[in-house]
Amino acid sequence: MTGLADTDRISTRNLGSGVVILVAGAAVGLAAFLITVRHGISEWSFAVTFGGLIAIGEMVQFNVYGNRNRAPIATSAALGYAMLRGPALSPPDIAQIITVVGVATMIGVVPRAVAGLQWDVVVSARRVMSVACAAIVFTAVIPVSEGWNGSWRQSMPIILAMLLGVLAAGVTDALIGAGQATERYNRPFPAALRDELVILGQIGMAMGIGAVLLAAGTSLVGLWAPPLVVVPLLLTQFAFRRFASAQRTYRTTVRSMARSTEIAGFSSPGQNARTATLAVAIGNDLGLTPARMEALEYAALLSGVGQLALADPSPGGASLLRTREERQRAAEIGASVIERSGVLDHVAEIVRHSNDPYRHGRANNANIPVESGIVNVALAYEQLVGEGSGQSPDKAMESIGLGIGAEYDPVVVESLRRIVGRGFRF
Structure with a gap:
């Protein structure tokens, strides 16, 4: 994968x-x-x-x-x-x-x-x-x-x-x-x-x-x-x-679920696919196994499903504008929805922790998968650089860099830096 x-x-x-x-x-x-x-x-x-x-x-x-x-x-x-x-x-x-x-x-x-x-x-x-x-x-x-x-x-x-x-x-x-x-x-x-x-x-x-x-x-x-x-x-x-x-059936099902947030206006058109593309690039750079890469891609595609339970969409699908409590609640709801499929439990666990701050999450709990940190960083970068955001890659990296060790996993951010340095573009 x-x-x-x-x-x-x-x-x-x-x-x-x-x-x-x-x-x-x-x-x-x-x-x-x-x-x-x-x-x-x-x-x-x-x-x-x-x-x-x-x-x-x-x-x-x-x-x-x-x-x-x-x-x-x-x-x-x-x-x-x-x-x-x-x-x-x-x-x-x-x-x-x-x-x-x-x-x-x-x-x-x-x-x-x-x-x-x-x-x-x-x-x-x-x-x-x-x-x-x-x-x-x-x-x-x-x-x-x-x-x-x-x-x-x-x-x-x-x-x-x-x-x-x-x-x-x-x-x-x-x-x-x-x-x-x-x-x-x-x-x-x-x-x-x-x-x-x-x-x-x-x-x-x-x-x-x-x-x-x-x-x-x-x-x-x-x-x-x-x-x-x-x-x-x-x-x-x-x-x-x-x-x-x-x-192929799993992929089709996941893509259909991912599009539901775009249809409802909770994410911008193509946002989930762009986030998944970047998450996969980071997973490749970090050398994750094919099985983990598949779960990572699915989690990135479905990372916004829980927002459907919130009252109103974020402007332009920018979930970073939500309060931390709202984002974590949306992640928990999204994980619960994914778990009901009965076959994507590992994906649900990634989504559940995808909005956890690194300092209070994976830094103190090795059981939290690194894939959660990858989705967190990929989603933040997409919302800073993606369609309609207006920020340059350098400016986005500077913003993300301010959150290293607190909001974002340092290993994942360094991987993103290498990918952007190689000319990654959505």
Whole structure:
């Protein structure tokens, strides 16, 4: 979770931060293609079968964790093909693997592009490089092998080599993804790498096991294996898509609730979204986990819900003009409303303390989440700099700086200072 995402359009936001990845992927793919053209493709039936699985997997990819496109079937098929013919792979074999994966990926994304669905060219480039890494590691671990002979004991070295290849692919993708997140969202690299490794453990494990099953099954029984192994992969895909659908439902519900304060005049148009955008930027800078980032974004969007219980709207939605008692009462009411959803309890806790002064709140109570302080600072900055306020970022930072240690969390204010210094604009 790194911010608000539009899942209905083609994703081109990676192009700025992913140029190096695209160039590297294109260079690897082109070199592999030229080598393959020179030596020709061997075992066409396997190349077509696995290439078809990769293309289909690309067509049915989905968005998860806010901004990450995943294609479990395509990834498992690509890794399975990389380890299909035993670990004694020659450079032309590795080039053929990269070529088949690259061409099949491009074939798969064409229908998505034509239909106007989201696809991520950088993620596709990352997959090509990860598969190349898996093939190289796989053949380097056991350079000579007699292949599969039906004996599990004698075949264990090949299985271990497969697992190492899958692990190498996952770590490679995680390192590239962490570097990309650091550049795009200004997340600390250790935090970005931690997030990528967590996702690798959650989603990558299923894809890696699928790849091993595809490679081992096909090596033992031929092309009868892929249709059988694809069934659990389809179930995995279905489960992931259900999770992604639940995420979208939550986001839609939260956005609808957030708009209610704008309709009633208790916040200015777009105020909640701007506050959430800034809160997410601060959360990225502080390296919060994806789960905490999601709760932070929801809390920022819903931070003004409790104002609906007040008698009159604040002029221009400026809740800072309210007395402290009114703001804290509104926060408590808002938290109670959110709690009634039954699924956003952590969000409610953030909102409940979002108007607590730092000196009397988190400074003396470590149980108050830092996300509450982030929402407090983000809302104050938005009301000072947002539409119709007229203050410059420097002037707003000066005003907020006067409240460091008393009203605002010093760690959060320092994070905001870094973000503003990097040219943040609503």
